[in-house]
Every structure is written in C-alpha cells, then in structure tokens.
Amino acid sequence: MIGDNTIIIAAAGAGKTTYLVEQAMKVPNERVLITTYTECNEAEIRQKFFDLVGRVPAHVTIMTWFSFLITHGVKPFQGCIFDFEVAGMMFAVTQSGIKTVVNGHPVPYAESEFRKHFFDRTGRVFSDKLPKLVIRCNEKSGGAVVDRLTRLFPHVFVDEVQDLAGYDLDILAALARSRARLLMVGDPRQVTYLTHHEKRYKKYSDGGIVKFVETELRKVPFTIDDATLGRSHRNNALICAASSRLYPDLPASAACECEECRASAPRHSGLFLVRASDYAHYVARVRPMQLRDKSTTAGVDSFAPVMNFGESKGRGFDHVVIIPTKPMKAWLKDPASALAAQSRARFYVAMTRGRHSVAIATDWGDDLLPDGFEIYRRPTVD
Secondary structure (H helix, E strand, O other), rough: OOOOEEEEEEOOOOOOOHHHHHHHHOOOOOOOOEEEEHHHHHHHHHHHHHHHHOOOOEEEEHHHHHHHHHHHHHHHHHHHHHOOOOOOOOOOOOOOOOEEEEEOOEEEEEOOOHHHHHEOOOOOEEEOOOOHHHHHHHHHHOHHHHHHHHHHOOOOEEHHHHOOOOOHHHHHHHHHOOOOOEEEEEOOOOOOOOHHHHHHHHHHHHHHHHHHHHHHHOOOOHHHHHHHOOEEOOEEEEEEEHHHHHOOOOOOOEOOOHHHHOOOOOOOEEEEEEEEHHHHHHHHHOOEEEEEEOOOOOOOOOOOEEEEEEOOOOOOOOEEEOOOOOHHHHHHHOOOOOHHHHHHHHHHHOOOEEEEEEEEOOOHHHHHHHOOOOEEOOOOOO
C-alpha cells in the first residue's frame, strides 16, 4: 500500500522545520526518520526539538542525507554487489572517479569499472556516486533496501528537499511508491547546495522538485501543498517584498503580522545601503551577522561574526549585512539583469536571514536606491 505522500512548499522563515518537528510529535507510537542535506540543518532540527519539547524523543531519528544513505542504503547490503568493506565517504567537490582528461575534459571511470567508479583508493564511497550506489544495491537485492528502510521507519521526513538531485530523486521516488509516509518540505528558491553533479534529472536541478513530482511521479498519489505554510515568521514585510523580487514567477512571501511575531521588533529595522566609510560603525552599532559569498571575500570586519551565504541557510538573525558579489549588485540596480541560478539562490538565502533588517554594503548614492532601501546615515548621537 502506498503511503501518504506530501510535499510542502514554503518560502524562507515560514516554519518548515518547526512543521516537521510538530508532525513527528504527532506519531509517538511509530518511528520517524528526519533527514536533511547539511550538518547545520541537522543541528537546527535537533535544536528545534529541544526548543519545543526539551529533548529529541526516542521514536525520532535525525540524520544527514549522506549518513542516511551510507547507514541504511549501502552498508546493510554491500555484500550483494561488492565484497569489501565501506570505509566511509569521500566528499566530492567536483566530479569524482576521473580516469583521464581529454582536451581539457575529465573522463570518469565507467560504472563497469565498479570500484574506481564508486570508491577512492581507501574504500571511501564518493559522495556524488553514493545515491547511485544505493539505487544499485536496491536493484540487486530485489528492493530489499527500501523494504528494510520502510519497516524501520514508517514515516520518512525530508527537510530542504530542494537540495536533492540526480539519483537522490530516484530514492525519493522509491520511497513515494513504498508503504512509508513520505513528507518533504522545501523552498525552490534556496538551492544553494546540490548533493552531487549528476546529469540525471538535470532539468529538475535548479529548484524543480515540484515539477519532478508532477512529471515523474504523476501516477503516485501526492499532495503538493503551497498554502499550509504561507507566511514568514522570520522576515518583516519589507524584507519579504525585497527577497520575493528575486523570484517573480513564484508566489511572493508575506510577513506574519501576529502579535507574537512582531512584538519584539527593535527600533532598527528595514532595508539599508551601507557605505564603506560607515561600515565599521554600522557593524559596531547594529551588530549584524556579516554574510559573504566565500571566505576570500574582501570587505568584512574581521572582529565581528561572519558566515558564508550557503552556511547561513536555515539560520535566522535579527540583523544581517550582505557583502554582495558583482552580479548581485547588478541585479539590485536592474532586476532584469542576468543572475545565475546559484547566485540568485544564495542572494535570496542571504536576504531572508534577517528578521528586522537587511543591509547591503555598497557605495551607491541616493540616485541608485533599490526599491524599499535607504542609505544608512550615522546618527548624530548614538
């Protein structure tokens, strides 16, 4: 019997992780697996349980996606297609298992060269090949991987589902066709990470998880819900409006205006441009989290907290200041300008980390103010 499959689509700050935790608490007599891509998101889920109920209940297991795949997708079944022990996982930043390079193009080992295709020399499975290996284990074992998993976990919850791609989607499809209840939450605007770089299902890789469900799982009962979590409990109205302009084809996010969400709004709120001459003063006075593209980005205050865009996903801060890349600056000047999918997603994530204020570090004048922004000016008296 096919389980009750649902995908919840919601913008940043709408409470997706809280929703998963609350749903998990509603099934205390059956085991629940909650999985997500990054270790940071896994920690956020654990913290949310402690915030709401003071502990992670015994019936709930929280794992990163890669840990889940190794622990339940490969190791119990490794004898069915190979006879050596898995030594762990090798995170592949670029394409793995390269045999040679021809005219500047890497040529990977074919799958027929099994060990070199899937594993490094020490027996660690490449992260970008891990989902494919799980699928091969499931095929060779006659579906035993998914059968065992769904007996262990009648409820499988996936957070940040938009980050999954390639053979990960085959795993989701297998779970959707199983007897387990598959509940996924995500935001197609936040594809700052992808689990690997497979060509498989490439057309769904940039936030196309809903299209994948509608197309590849059209014969599987599935609820696509974009209404349950319709408001941001993190961002104020100005931040919601500004961030929504990055994705004009998707429903704009709206700020929750309930008393609980807005009762603690500080005096400093809104959207700001901060000039270089005022930057140190702004950071000292407002104490925002500095957000940058990568660790080599110049212009940050080395004495204040700083995070990379991707690292900040899933987090929330009262105030943020963003060190924009050149394409991001170009988009702020002209929203019709080209902005690559990953840059767009990272900018969206950065803008939606702030609860009360978002500042952009730039030396523009009043004649270049993006809609809703104002120039930060030092107060005459702090």
